[in-house]
Amino acid sequence: MKEEGKRKIWREYQKEIADDKYYYARSCIRQTFFPGSEAAFINILKKELNKDIFDSAQHTTCTGIAYHADVVPFETTMTVIARQFALMTEAGYENYVPSCITSFGLYTEVLETWKEFPEVEAKVREHLFKATKREFKKPANLAHASDVIFKHRHEITAKAKYKLINVKTGKPLRGVEHIGCHYAKMFPHKGVGGAEYPYVLAGMIQEWGGEVIDYPERRHCCGFGFRQYLVKANRGYSIACSKKKFEAMEPYKPDFILTNCPGCPMFFDRWQYAISEMEGKTYGENGQGIPVLTYEELAGLVLGYDPWILGLQVHQTPVEPLLDKMGIDYNPNAKFLGPNNEYLNKPIAPNFLKFY
Amino acid sequence: MGYYYDLLMKDVRFKEGMNACINCGTCTAICPAASFYNYDPRTIANTVQTRDDEKILELLKSETIWYCGECMSCTTRCPRSNKPGLLIIALRNLSQELGLFVESEKGRQQLAIKRTVGEWALNYGYCVVAEYVDTEMFPEQGPIWDWEKQNLPQIMEKLGANYKKPGPGALRNIPKESLEELKQIFEVTGAITRFEKIEKYSKLKAEEMKLEFGEGFNNEYFQHIYNTNQKNHYK
Numbered sequence: 001m002k003e004e005g006k007r008k009i010w011r012e013y014q015k016e017i018a019d020d021k022y023y024y025a026r027s028c029i030r031q032t033f034f035p036g037s038e039a040a041f042i043n044i045l046k047k048e049l050n051k052d053i054f055d056s057a058q059h060t061t062c063t064g065i066a067y068h069a070d071v072v073p074f075e076t077t078m079t080v081i082a083r084q085f086a087l088m089t090e091a092g093y094e095n096y097v098p099s100c101i102t103s104f105g106l107y108t109e110v111l112e113t114w115k116e117f118p119e120v121e122a123k124v125r126e127h128l129f130k131a132t133k134r135e136f137k138k139p140a141n142l143a144h145a146s147d148v149i150f151k152h153r154h155e156i157t158a159k160a161k162y163k164l165i166n167v168k169t170g171k172p173l174r175g176v177e178h179i180g181c182h183y184a185k186m187f188p189h190k191g192v193g194g195a196e197y198p199y200v201l202a203g204m205i206q207e208w209g210g211e212v213i214d215y216p217e218r219r220h221c222c223g224f225g226f227r228q229y230l231v232k233a234n235r236g237y238s239i240a241c242s243k244k245k246f247e248a249m250e251p252y253k254p255d256f257i258l259t260n261c262p263g264c265p266m267f268f269d270r271w272q273y274a275i276s277e278m279e280g281k282t283y284g285e286n287g288q289g290i291p292v293l294t295y296e297e298l299a300g301l302v303l304g305y306d307p308w309i310l311g312l313q314v315h316q317t318p319v320e321p322l323l324d325k326m327g328i329d330y331n332p333n334a335k336f337l338g339p340n341n342e343y344l345n346k347p348i349a350p351n352f353l354k355f356y
Numbered sequence: 357m358g359y360y361y362d363l364l365m366k367d368v369r370f371k372e373g374m375n376a377c378i379n380c381g382t383c384t385a386i387c388p389a390a391s392f393y394n395y396d397p398r399t400i401a402n403t404v405q406t407r408d409d410e411k412i413l414e415l416l417k418s419e420t421i422w423y424c425g426e427c428m429s430c431t432t433r434c435p436r437s438n439k440p441g442l443l444i445i446a447l448r449n450l451s452q453e454l455g456l457f458v459e460s461e462k463g464r465q466q467l468a469i470k471r472t473v474g475e476w477a478l479n480y481g482y483c484v485v486a487e488y489v490d491t492e493m494f495p496e497q498g499p500i501w502d503w504e505k506q507n508l509p510q511i512m513e514k515l516g517a518n519y520k521k522p523g524p525g526a527l528r529n530i531p532k533e534s535l536e537e538l539k540q541i542f543e544v545t546g547a548i549t550r551f552e553k554i555e556k557y558s559k560l561k562a563e564e565m566k567l568e569f570g571e572g573f574n575n576e577y578f579q580h581i582y583n584t585n586q587k588n589h590y591k
Contacts, residue, residue, distance in 0.1 A: 031527050035515045036515035039517070058534045059534075060538050061481055065483035066469075070469070074369065076541060079544070083537060083541065116368075117368050127545050128541070131537060131541045131543070219429075221429060225389070226425060228425045231465045231468050232494075234585075239496070244391075314511065314515075316499075337514075338507065344503070345507075
């Protein structure tokens with residue numbers, strides 16, 4: 001399809017994203033595996049963009065992973081979500097911003113279910129009051145945290161220290177964007193660009209100077225599959241899905257993979273390591289992997305944040321090839337230092353994946 | 357005729373997910389599970405719409421309903437707005453309600469999921485708890501995760517988390533009052549009853565299979581369901 005045609009379709013799938021006064025809900029997976037990303041998101045919102053963002057101590061998991069692994073009933077998940085909305089209401093906010101895509105999908109699904117089945121909403125309100133004595137208003141605006149960064153991408157460009165340009169060749173860096181399935185596959189109109197041409201990450205890559213790669217398995221799942229990863233006996237499903245994508249993207253020589261779901265970057269990062277250990281296969285140049293980033297990490301790099309404060313040292317697939325291509329000024333010797341510059345020893349090097 | 361169909365129709369996800377399936381197979385073409393397992397979402401939709409009790413009962417006891425990854429790719433594509441992924445969720449729920457999940461290798465895994473993410477969500481307020489994730493249960497987490505686990509408080513502090521502390525922030529200790537509210541919600545909305553059912557039917561199955569059944573991970577039944585793969589699930 002011609003670029004002009006794509007842009008027309010994207011225009012039809014623009015969603016409303018609140019400009020300020022956000023209520024933030026953290027992600028179980030992102031906090032555990034990419035805590036630096038959530039810290040970067042709050043820093044970017046508060047310090048770079050001067051926005052009001054509320055970070056509650058009281059909110060919990062939405063139960064999304066347990067729900068999609070089918071051990072928690074829908075009634076429970078809806079009521080936990082209702083409690084999150086109650087906390088937002090009590091804090092005086094109405095723009096709900098989850099960090100997690102599974103959560104975002106579930107919040108969307110729950111709100112749509114309540115629209116279609118008002119008696120279900122009434123029951124949830126009853127359950128919530130019985131369990132917690134809380135009441136809630138529904139959010140005026142629901143946007144994923146990647147939507148918020150997308151909305152403010154031009155302001156980030158205005159403050160950028162680095163671009164997605166190869167400093168040696170002067171050419172745009174080429175990125176694979178991977179949208180979490182639950183961002184727009186269930187409710188295409190709730191995602192920027194819909195399910196067919198999601199633009200939320202592509203827009204960031206293009207805005208910051210890079211080029212987006214189109215490839216055959218672009219919309220295939222990363223392979224989380226909930227129970228398909230959670231139980232060791234099922235994990236062949238998970239690694240096979242990721243491998244299918246790596247094989248499809250490899251010929252296009254991507255410089256990086258960008259993700260908006262908290263699980264996808266963890267799987268792409270770890271499965272590259274696992275495939276290298278199992279088959280000796282790596283997908284980058286010279287034994288390197290393809291660096292996998294969250295959108296917060298990419299925004300942070302563009303803004304000149306220290307890679308080791310963003311948390312890029314906790315990636316199993318090293319990100320140094322991308323840092324070098326972007327010309328980022330970083331200290332390789334500080335990678336394994338703690339908060340007080342104490343040396344934390346070095347992780348064991350993988351057998352095949354190039355280690356820094 | 358229609359007994360199990362009527363039970364499924366009590367679930368809003370089933371009502372949402374089931375319109376008339378025209379057997380076009382678009383869902384199967386797009387489905388990641390169908391490219392990996394002996395799995396065909398088209399057949400699932402077609403089977404449930406027959407309302408045939410015998411066939412639906414067979415599904416509720418089958419391996420088949422546990423192959424889906426709930427990615428919902430099928431939802432985007434169906435020309436009749438069916439949602440096979442939602443049908444699967446409804447079938448899995450009913451299979452657990454009726455205690456039929458223990459009749460399949462993949463269904464029996466629900467105990468492992470209940471004892472990990474289910475209990476982590478209830479007891480800690482997080483679906484993932486770093487302390488329980490190790491490279492024995494999750495070898496693909498690799499040496500970087502071993503390094504993180506060895507230095508968790510320092511690394512979390514460096515990365516701006518509020519690890520195991522009160523107040524807002526990543527990986528904070530969820531306040532006791534919030535955990536108590538979560539527990540009340542689980543109680544009032546049926547999650548505790550679901551957990552008890554999973555335990556009860558799993559214990560009975562363990563006795564039938566002559567496997568030691570105990571709490572936590574360190575017992576024969578848990579290890580069996582977590583690790584066993586008969587490898588007859590694939591194309």
